[in-house]
Amino acid sequence: MIGYLKRSTITVLLLLLFIYIVIGGSGMSAQARLFTLAVGWIGIVIVGVQLIRELILQRNENQLVASGHSATESEEESPGGNVDFAVTDEEKTAYGRMAAIEQFGWLWGMIASLWLLGFYITVPAMMWLYLRRHGESWRLTLLMTSGIWLAVWGLFHELLYLPFPEGYLFSLLGG
């Protein structure tokens, strides 16, 4: 069961998404519906076939394991090769997974902080905290934090006139 889940979670989610697209597109006007339904139905067919393939592959692997053989993930390979970066061995380790969770933590924490405190504080603060968290020297931390603050203020605000929104906290205090 875990094997099926591991292999096919994304496939099932995609299938549900394409079904939703078809249901949602059915009530639209003819012009808006034509391409929507084409995309939805093509998606359902392709992902459906892929799901069946995965289920068969998993069943075969389960049978191999049950008969005492070692299972190998065999999938039909495309002759074009892999143009996407493959997952590295480091990423598959427990350390790699923890590193991924930590990076997502930084990313989503940064978004929350951007909303709450704004860009001028969040971006340099993230730089400072990240470098200190990973044991970089005070000197480098100070240098890079100043550099990123200068980039945010000098390049993005002064030169490119990016209208950075005020943090929610400050708008509350100001209001």
Place this chain on the structure above:
Amino acid sequence: MFDAALQGLMGILQWKAFAMMMIGIVISSTLVAMPGVGSKTAIALLLPFAFVLEKYEAIALIVSVWAVSNTANSITAILFSVPGGGGSQATIMDGYPMAKNGEAARALGAAFTASAIGGVLGALALLAAIPMVRPLVLLLGPPEFFMLVMMGVVMVGALAGKTPLKGIAIGVLGFAISLIGIQSQTGTPRYTFDILYLFDGIGLVPLTIGLFAIPELISLAARGKTISNVDLGDLSAGRLQGIKDAFKNWWLVVRCSMVGVWVGIIPGLGSSVADWFAYGHALQTCKGASKTFGKGDVRGVIAVDAATNAKEGGALIPTLAFGIPGSSTLALIFGGLLVVGVTPGKEILTTQLDVTFSIIWLLIISSILTSVLCLMFTKQLAMATMLRPTVLVPVVLAMAVLGSFAHSNRLEDVAVMAIFGVLGYFLRLGNWPRPPLLLGVVLGPLAERFMWTSYQIYGYGFLVRPGVLIIAAILVVSLAYPMWQKRQAERAQKAELAAGGES
């Protein structure tokens, strides 16, 4: 045509456009020289800034960032046996042994020179293709263009990953994402859930940054150590010898450049195929190659680098002429051109011919300048690989956030970037290729427009028009033939093994 060529050249020689090209070359070379960042991430991070520029300046920035990527990729491949991108995998075969033999500078000199010549030849191939392609493009109607768009997505999807079905499904997911927002012709909101932000659809820039930069950033963080643990050594000596080697093997450079152009024209094959095709060609045709290749033969480096850079000129032929970007990187370039008001397809070969020529000029000038700069600053570029991930990651993260926000000055774009970051990570983890998704998002609106126009003119009969059927047949053959060839090779291999076992 001559006037357009001159106008295109003048456009990019304006000081601002030229400065943008130089900025693009320097930043892209530095970013691409770091494995894990890659050309897609470099383009995605720089693209938002092109949107605030004038037409020629924006084109100069966008094209130069892309044009230099293959050249800079060779640095890490040769010095540390780490491919900077898809196209530099075969460079390792002879480049790294050369570095181990103390000939790193010679390998780099040869690679950069071959890359420059390949880039120029690729651009010339594009130039030669324009008079041939123009009448063909003018012959095609909406049904054929619709089919060509579908062919681009299907081919990239089928050839991008390990399983063709997964790639195609992700391409269709890209189409699905392009549905989000107000339908441009009817004003119907689709899948917007009454969220105002979604009325404009999902932004290409935050999507790309999320999809590509965030998973690479995670990969960098997971490494936990510097990209290189090898000493850089002396990179000054031997460069001249490498340059001489490239010129001495000029016929090999020309042949492999043509291999690159041919691979580039076919959507979906990309750099990772061009380099191996060229390497294989050199292995078969160079004298004594079977004994020296893989052990540090400079011809192995020259062949690969000429082909991977020449490929870009070839890849631009279907992109500019038919609006079919053959890779996700080109889809980004395509999206960037659309945003600055340049529409690939008929327009760029008729009313905006000067833009086509400016792109050709940029390819030529960028290829030469990049090689010169890389030769001059090889050591400094290589030092980028000595950076610790703990220093690199927060910089890329800050750039990702700022770049996403700069797209349309909305905090929601940063959230979209983060959401696609999560999606990109899980797709990568599940071996679902990401490039077709980008292609689907970029080509979705075009496909919809062509499909509706075709339907209005011909009804569902547009699907059986001769042009459509011919393109469909080409698509089927292009997909089936390599698979059939692979099966045949596998069968032959099995038969050989069985025969060996019996004897």
